[in-house]
Amino acid sequence: MAIKIIKGKKRPKKTENKITKNGAKKTVGKRSVKKASQNKHVRSVVLTDSPKIPYGVRVLVKPENKIKEKKNEIKKSIKKIFRNVIILLFIICLAFSSVYAYNHLMSYLCSLERFFIENIEVNGCKNITESEIMNTIPFKVGETAIGINLWQFEKDLMNIKSELKKVSAYRRNWFGKGKKIKVVVSLTEREPEVFIYNKGNKEGLDFDNKPFNLRGNMSLMQIPFLLYDTEQDRQTLLHFYKNLKTYFSDLIPEMKEIKFGELDDIVITMNNGTEIYWGYPKESKIKEKVRKFFAISKDLANKKQGMDYIDLSFLDVNKDKVIVKISNINEEVKK
Numbered sequence: 001m002a003i004k005i006i007k008g009k010k011r012p013k014k015t016e017n018k019i020t021k022n023g024a025k026k027t028v029g030k031r032s033v034k035k036a037s038q039n040k041h042v043r044s045v046v047l048t049d050s051p052k053i054p055y056g057v058r059v060l061v062k063p064e065n066k067i068k069e070k071k072n073e074i075k076k077s078i079k080k081i082f083r084n085v086i087i088l089l090f091i092i093c094l095a096f097s098s099v100y101a102y103n104h105l106m107s108y109l110c111s112l113e114r115f116f117i118e119n120i121e122v123n124g125c126k127n128i129t130e131s132e133i134m135n136t137i138p139f140k141v142g143e144t145a146i147g148i149n150l151w152q153f154e155k156d157l158m159n160i161k162s163e164l165k166k167v168s169a170y171r172r173n174w175f176g177k178g179k180k181i182k183v184v185v186s187l188t189e190r191e192p193e194v195f196i197y198n199k200g201n202k203e204g205l206d207f208d209n210k211p212f213n214l215r216g217n218m219s220l221m222q223i224p225f226l227l228y229d230t231e232q233d234r235q236t237l238l239h240f241y242k243n244l245k246t247y248f249s250d251l252i253p254e255m256k257e258i259k260f261g262e263l264d265d266i267v268i269t270m271n272n273g274t275e276i277y278w279g280y281p282k283e284s285k286i287k288e289k290v291r292k293f294f295a296i297s298k299d300l301a302n303k304k305q306g307m308d309y310i311d312l313s314f315l316d317v318n319k320d321k322v323i324v325k326i327s328n329i330n331e332e333v334k335k
Contacts, residue, residue: 115144115145115146116144116181117139117142117144117145117180117183118141118181118182119180119182119183120137120139120140120185121182121185122187123184123185123187124188125187125189127163127216128164128187128189128215132161133157133187136161137185138153139183148183150170150171153169162190162210162211162212163189163190164187165206165208167188168185169183169184169186171183172184190210191206191218192206192214192218192221192223193223193238193245194226194238194241194258195224195225196225196226196234197225198211202214205226205234207242209234209238222252223255224241224252224255224257224268225256226257226258226259227257227258228259228260233260237258237266237281239281240266241258243283244290246286247286247290248290251270254271265278265313266278266280266281272306273308274308274310275308275310276293276309276310276312277309277310277311277313278313279312279315279316280313280316285316289312296322296324300326306326307325308325309324310322310323310324311323
């Protein structure tokens with residue numbers, strides 16, 4: 001509730017009424033403005049002109065019961081703040097007590113011989129040696145198994161050894177009676193689907209599109225090279241090769257390299273020098289093109305003839321057109 005004082009254009013000759021405490025509006029003289037503003041029950045004073053009250057001022061006073069309500073609200077706010085502070089201090093004390101109890105319990109369990117690591121077992125090694133894995137394990141036999149972070153160990157090992165496709169580490173005999181704990185590390189190694197050149201080095205690439213170092217006899221595998229300029233080209237060629245392998249698996253060992261040609265079409269080079277101009281990597285055309293290629297290859301084999309190249313790109317628009325170059329003679333073969 002605010003105090004509103006309306007000042008007239010002319011000074012009134014006398015004060016008509018006095019200020020009361022019941023919240024009523026009273027008309028007073030101009031000299032009462034200062035007195036009204038100093039009254040403890042008055043909240044504020046506003047001077048305005050009004051044509052309805054040209055000679056005088058109007059004062060709205062603050063009721064006494066509103067003052068008591070305001071005091072009660074302040075007291076309640078103070079009590080609420082005090083209660084919240086007490087609750088916060090209790091939570092802080094409880095947290096410190098829990099941390100202390102947890103550290104004390106962990107210290108006690110770590111000292112028990114029952115939870116010592118008796119053995120570390122490594123499974124799944126093919127090209128990676130067991131000693132390589134053992135050297136990367138941050139915990140040793142005879143140490144406590146409590147508190148070791150196997151999840152972080154798996155993550156770190158995957159980052160160190162790009163040849164690994166999956167790492168799983170877990171504890172055994174955790175609750176076994178009379179048995180100590182054994183930690184088992186299971187590995188799954190990557191196998192190359194194609195070769196790539198990475199900064200001049202020959203590396204393997206699987207269908208996860210993850211380059212990795214070649215181990216053991218991997219470099220002797222009969223699989224093609226992927227030649228590319230950008231990461232996007234590598235992803236596209238790898239996806240194409242994955243679909244092609246389903247129908248073309250018998251000739252995979254005969255492939256030398258797969259790349260993009262000058263027209264952004266795929267070119268496959270065989271070990272005998274034959275080039276296959278595949279066309280665009282449309283998945284829907286793979287089965288049809290493979291069938292045409294085998295039919296033409298079988299026909300030429302019966303005639304004891306070879307081919308320098310075969311152009312299957314026309315099958316993208318014409319189901320019956322294939323260009324084959326035989327012994328330096330361009331011949332169109334229709335099947």
